[in-house]
Amino acid sequence: MKRTIALCGVLAALFLFGACGKIDPADCKHESHDEHAVCTNCGKTLSHSFSDGECTVCGKTTPFLWKSIAKNETLMSAVTAGTAHGGTIERITYETEAYNIEALTGEKKTIEKHAYVYLPYGYSETERYDLLVLLHGSSDSEGYWFAQNEYDSSDLGKYFNIGNHTKDLLDYLIESKQIKPTIVVTPTLYNEYDNYKAENSVVTKQLGKELTNYLLPYMAKNYSTYMSGSTSAEMIAARDHIGYCGFSMGGFTGMESVLSYCLPYFSYIGTFSGSTFDPDAVIHGINGDIEKYPVNYWYSSCGTQDGTVKYADSKKSYESIVKGVPALQEDENTSFVSIANANHTYECSLTSLYNALQVFFR
Ligand SMILES: [Zn+2]
Ligand SMILES: [Zn+2]
Known part of the structure; x- marks a missing residue:
């Protein structure tokens, strides 16, 4: 009798094992x-x-917004109503090696570049502030995010079909205490604007050098960030308070420069409507640094109707990288957001900025 029961147990175990055994991922439809x-x-x-x-x-x-920010009426009416106290925007000039030109021609030279800096309301030298470096996409400039310079009202219609609300959004999120007062700097990808088509072929891998060798030191010397000085060690010590976000070509750059070799300096990375043609190189770069310099959060997103970068390519790049980097854990320190029905637009990039700020610097 005992023996019969034991045999049944073994058979039951075999049956159960067969029934519950995992199926081959290649044959799986991944339905749940x-x-x-x-x-x-x-x-x-x-x-x-x-x-x-x-x-x-x-x-x-x-915590993320999935529809276009323009379609969230509650949020947009709060953002466009303005705040009692807004931040200020100023233009800076800094020197950098012209890394794009060097990569294209071999010529080494130093150039002057411009960027815009958003300072939160009440900015004070006696406080320290988180720093976000925010990049535009192909063929745009340092004026993109804050609609400065060449973006006159007719251009706003072209580029910003809901108007430009980057500053309004920051003012609102800070005043309503949804985020801490933050400094935002918007440099340009390009060394010579008229040369942007040629530079597009190299900038995604080059920009990180300018950010870490020139822009961050400039910000450390001139603004009250968590960087106590402009040496590498002083900047790296502040990495929990330094983030990068970029739209489109700026998103490619987030993967191919910032994630690939700038993790000592940046712990929060946002890639908006971006992608990469070489995920293995990005994986190799991240894995080389991430143990010593963890990613606090990598936020990635794309509009489901993106006709420029292609939603499927953006998502595939993200999934390939996450698969190749054990320290990137879905939903813990990384997420991919599918922005419903959004195309490759300012609305989509602003929605992504809102989303990234829900998880940055926490
Ligand atoms: Zn499956
Ligand atoms: Zn799920």
Whole structure:
């Protein structure tokens, strides 16, 4: 009798093992996953499929905005109403080696570049502030985010079809205490604007050198950040208070420069409507640094109707990189956000900026 029961137990165990054994990921349709986005059928980790604040696969919710910021009437009316006290924007001039030109021609030279700096209301030299470096996309300039210089009202219609609200958004988020007072600097990708098409072929891998060798030291010397000085050690010591975000070509740059070799300096990275043609190189770069210099958060996003970078390519780049970097954990220090029905627009980049600020510098 005992023996029969034991045999049944073994048979039952064999049966159960067969029934519950994981199926091959290659044959799996990945139809359900758990809250960590691990497929319940094959065990493969996939990203959540977020739409309008909720994963369409597992129902998990997030702090991010999924629809275009322009379509969130509550938020937009608060943003456009303005705040009692707003920040200020000033133009800076700094020197840098012309890394794009050097990569294209071999010629070494130093040039002057301009950027805009947003200082939060009440900015004081006696306080310290988080610093966000914010980049535009291909063919735009340092004026993109804050609609400065060449962006006259007719251009606003072209580029900013909901008007330009980057400063309004920052003012609102700071005044309503949703984020801490933050300094935002918007440099340009390019060494010579008229040469932007040629520079596009090299800038995504070059810009990190300018950021870490010239722009961050300039910011350390001239503004009250967490960097106590402009030596590498002093800047690296402040990395928990330094972030990078970039839209489109700036998103490619976030992967191919900032994630790839600037992690000692940047711990928060946002890549908006970006992608990479060489995820293995990015993975190799991140894995070389991440143990010593952890990624506090990598926020990545793309509009589901993006006709320029292509939504599927952006998502695939993200998934390839996360798969190749064990220290990037979906939903813990990284997320991919699918912005519903959004195209490759300022609205989409502003939505992404709002999202990134929900998790940066926390
Ligand atoms: Zn599966
Ligand atoms: Zn999910």
